[in-house]
Amino acid sequence: MSRISPDIRVPPDQSGMVTAVRDILRQIAVQVNLVSEGRIDAHYNAMDAVPTGAGKNGDIVWKRTVSEAGAAGSKYVIIGFICTVSGNPGTWLQMRVLTGN
DSSP: OOOOOSSOOOOOHHHHHHHHHHHHHHHHHHHHHHHTTTTTGGGGOOOOSOSSSOOTTTTTBBSSSEEESSTTSSSSEEEEEEEEBSSSSOOEEEEEEEEEE
């Protein structure tokens, strides 16, 4: 009988299954760790445009690609979007960070 533990034990003839399950568990562990650290790599909700759907106050959607914008002396990057008023659609504003350029 199989059991899932740090060492997955299954009969020897099921080694392919062990490898597949181990790979899946490794991917899940990496994803959980990234989410717990707040890393953007772990966000599947990253997008490049302001969200148009429902949102709750405080919801954040990270920007998938970042580039510098604005006039010289006041350039910034848009790192994501934050919902400031709950609704469908919610009110979404850009989250900007000044670059100092």
